[in-house]
Amino acid sequence: xxxxxxxxxxxxxxxxxxxxxxxxxxxxxxxxxxxxxxxxxxxxxxxxxxxxxxxxxxxxxxxxxxxxxxxxxxxxxxxxxxxxxxxxxxxxxxxxxxxxxxxxxxxxxxxxxxxxxxxxxxxxxxxxxxxxxxxxxxxxxxxxxxxxxxxxxxxxxxxxxxxxxxxxxxxxxxxxxxxxxxxxxxxxxxxxxxxxxxxxxxxxxxxxxxxxxxxxxxxxxxxxxxxxxxxxxxxxxxxxxxxxxxxxxxxxxxxxxxxxxxxxxxxxxxxxxxxxxxxxxxxxxxxxxxxxxxxxxxxxxxxxxxxxxxxxxxxxxxxxxxxxxxxxxxxxxxxxxxxxxxxxxxxxxxxxxxxxxxxxxxxxxxxxxxxxxxxxxxxxxxxxxxxxxxxxxxxxxxxxxxxxxxxxxxxxxxxxxxxxxxxxxxxxxxxxxxxxxxxxxxxxxxxxxxxxxxxxxxxxxxx
Numbered sequence: 001x002x003x004x005x006x007x008x009x010x011x012x013x014x015x016x017x018x019x020x021x022x023x024x025x026x027x028x029x030x031x032x033x034x035x036x037x038x039x040x041x042x043x044x045x046x047x048x049x050x051x052x053x054x055x056x057x058x059x060x061x062x063x064x065x066x067x068x069x070x071x072x073x074x075x076x077x078x079x080x081x082x083x084x085x086x087x088x089x090x091x092x093x094x095x096x097x098x099x100x101x102x103x104x105x106x107x108x109x110x111x112x113x114x115x116x117x118x119x120x121x122x123x124x125x126x127x128x129x130x131x132x133x134x135x136x137x138x139x140x141x142x143x144x145x146x147x148x149x150x151x152x153x154x155x156x157x158x159x160x161x162x163x164x165x166x167x168x169x170x171x172x173x174x175x176x177x178x179x180x181x182x183x184x185x186x187x188x189x190x191x192x193x194x195x196x197x198x199x200x201x202x203x204x205x206x207x208x209x210x211x212x213x214x215x216x217x218x219x220x221x222x223x224x225x226x227x228x229x230x231x232x233x234x235x236x237x238x239x240x241x242x243x244x245x246x247x248x249x250x251x252x253x254x255x256x257x258x259x260x261x262x263x264x265x266x267x268x269x270x271x272x273x274x275x276x277x278x279x280x281x282x283x284x285x286x287x288x289x290x291x292x293x294x295x296x297x298x299x300x301x302x303x304x305x306x307x308x309x310x311x312x313x314x315x316x317x318x319x320x321x322x323x324x325x326x327x328x329x330x331x332x333x334x335x336x337x338x339x340x341x342x343x344x345x346x347x348x349x350x351x352x353x354x355x356x357x358x359x360x361x362x363x364x365x366x367x368x369x370x371x372x373x374x375x376x377x378x379x380x381x382x383x384x385x386x387x388x389x390x391x392x393x394x395x396x397x398x399x400x401x402x403x404x405x406x407x408x409x410x411x412x413x414x415x416x417x418x419x420x421x422x423x424x425x426x427x428x429x430x431x432x433x434x435x436x437x438x439x440x441x442x443x444x445x446x447x448x449x450x451x452x453x454x455x456x457x458x459x460x461x462x463x
Contacts, residue, residue, distance in 0.1 A: 020083035020450040039065025067091035073162040080150035082448040096452040108424035116441040124447030204274035205293040211245040288321040306457040313386035323349030369398035396422025413458040
């Protein structure tokens with residue numbers, strides 16, 4: 001049977017792809033179907049057909065999978081934020097653990113994988129402490145905020161997201177009402193005109209502090225005092241969470257990048273604070289800070305366990321952000337050196353260390369793949385670490401950095417990853433350079449999405 005674009009037929013879904021899409025086979029031909037779930041029998045329409053595989057649109061679920069559930073959010077299917085809200089949480093965890101294992105086997109070449117049980121959430125809704133909402137117009141010309149549809153810049157209006165903090169609903173509705181009342185123009189990406197581009201919020205789960213930040217295509221926000229007044233009035237009824245920061249982020253570039261470099265306060269300070277364990281962190285609009293505080297505590301607690309610090313170790317924490325892992329480790333290490341490319345994050349890291357009374361930390365600004373080799377060369381090749389922690393972005397680590405890490409001869413490497421594929425690639429390199437994979441544990445930081453975090457322990461083999 002030749003599969004052609006436009007064909008419709010029934011299909012049994014027997015697997016799930018890396019982005020959570022269903023995978024079915026029709027007479028040996030592989031079809032990827034968004035929103036279909038393993039165990040479903042569905043009716044699909046082929047929307048793209050290549051020689052050996054294609055893509056189908058879900059038309060009807062003829063027989064639902066035993067793991068199919070009703071999404072909590074009405075726009076879950078259109079929105080690009082939650083790829084698998086239609087899947088039971090138990091099955092989500094099993095699939096994410098399998099995703100990590102499969103990448104380690106297929107890309108990393110590992111046969112025996114020391115996997116430990118995935119760390120799931122007690123409550124997989126309303127867990128996010130950070131949101132970035134694009135702003136646009138609806139058909140009637142009213143300002144709306146929500147999330148982009150998958151692989152597009154079309155906004156799906158939604159001010160009451162099932163995975164964001166509940167206080168965001170009130171904040172967004174207040175800002176949209178302000179924009180309508182004072183005729184504040186929305187930024188139009190194609191024309192590079194208008195003012196308000198995005199609305200960013202951050203919530204301190206354990207402190208109750210809230211930040212509201214408007215990203216604007218300009219230097220000031222008309223009637224900003226009225227916005228402050230409206231937001232404060234709206235939050236007066238909320239007793240648990242209080243707005244501590246309202247600010248503007250200036251981004252006048254013609255770019256898809258959300259945030260600019262300049263932050264201007266219009267109420268309160270330019271940061272909020274939150275805690276992980278016993279450590280308090282200062283968080284600015286530009287700071288990287290994990291979006292799921294309860295799971296972050298589990299993730300970093302596991303990283304600390306894997307590091308197995310006794311009190312006399314020198315640790316290098318690479319891609320350290322605002323020092324979250326660094327300070328966790330500094331509780332039990334002799335010295336921790338952190339490296340991060342974002343200057344504002346390093347300012348926050350130094351401030352966080354000072355505020356928490358740590359005197360055994362040092363932070364460097366710059367790309368890890370530049371800073372660490374430079375420090376190694378400046379030391380004449382004598383730079384050593386007992387433990388190295390890596391927490392890179394999705395692209396993983398530059399081989400130049402990994403090469404230098406190996407030369408530093410750490411006894412243990414703790415790798416925290418948000419992408420199983422690049423994790424597997426980097427672990428393959430490190431295990432080819434004298435290290436052994438000892439422990440692996442996935443952590444669900446992003447329930448209902450296809451993303452998963454993983455923490456791994458590598459130990460240097462005896463020479």
